[in-house]
Amino acid sequence: MSAGAGQKENRRQARVQxxxxxxxxxxxxxxxxxxxxxxxxxxDLTIFARGxxxxxxxxxxxxxxxLAAALQNWDLRRLxxxxxxxxxxxxxxxxxxxxxxxxxxxxxxxxxARSLGSAESARFANGVLDRVRKELGRDPRVTA
Numbered sequence: 740m741s742a743g744a745g746q747k748e749n750r751r752q753a754r755v756q757x758x759x760x761x762x763x764x765x766x767x768x769x770x771x772x773x774x775x776x777x778x779x780x781x782x783d784l785t786i787f788a789r790g791x792x793x794x795x796x797x798x799x800x801x802x803x804x805x806l807a808a809a810l811q812n813w814d815l816r817r818l819x820x821x822x823x824x825x826x827x828x829x830x831x832x833x834x835x836x837x838x839x840x841x842x843x844x845x846x847x848x849x850x851x852a853r854s855l856g857s858a859e860s861a862r863f864a865n866g867v868l869d870r871v872r873k874e875l876g877r878d879p880r881v882t883a
Contacts, residue, residue: 749781753788754828754847758855760792762824770796795831802830809870822860825852829868833875841872842879 764770795802806826807815815823829848833841845868853861872879 749784750787751847751850753784754791754832755851755855756788757791757795757828758821758824758851760788761795761828762820764796765820765824770799790835791828791832794835795828798831798834799827802827802834805830805871805874806867808874809867811870819856819860821855822852822863825855825860825864826867829864830871833868833872833877837877838882840880840882841875841877845869845872845879 761770803815810818818826825848829844832839832844836844845865848864848868849861852864869879
């Protein structure tokens with residue numbers, strides 16, 4: 740495995756940690772109150788995971804508004820909590836990390852949705868996140 744492939748897999752693990760932490764907080768009703776940071780495989784990735792989680796929580800109202808507009812005839816509250824967490828973290832990443840191409844963020848969210856949910860979750864995430872990307876005016880391949 741190349742160094743780049745290992746870094747990509749580790750970044751995915753950090754994203755999964757952020758999704759799991761967000762999901763757990765929502766299930767406990769402590770979305771904004773808890774201070775438990777995610778634990779990733781190394782310090783840089785722990786910082787990345789914590790940053791994703793913190794930026795998502797800090798902007799959850801904005802993220803939910805973007806998702807609600809992109810859901811098209813679907814209520815955000817009706818989504819499964821895992822799917823909601825995956826979508827929120829991905830939109831949080833698009834907002835907080837213009838240095839990461841939107842296509843990378845969306846593809847990572849699709850893979851996480853597939854691994855934590857189902858093939859339907861992955862297809863659903865792809866459509867919703869692409870609509871959010873367009874709303875944000877993000878080119879899928881270009882970094883800011």
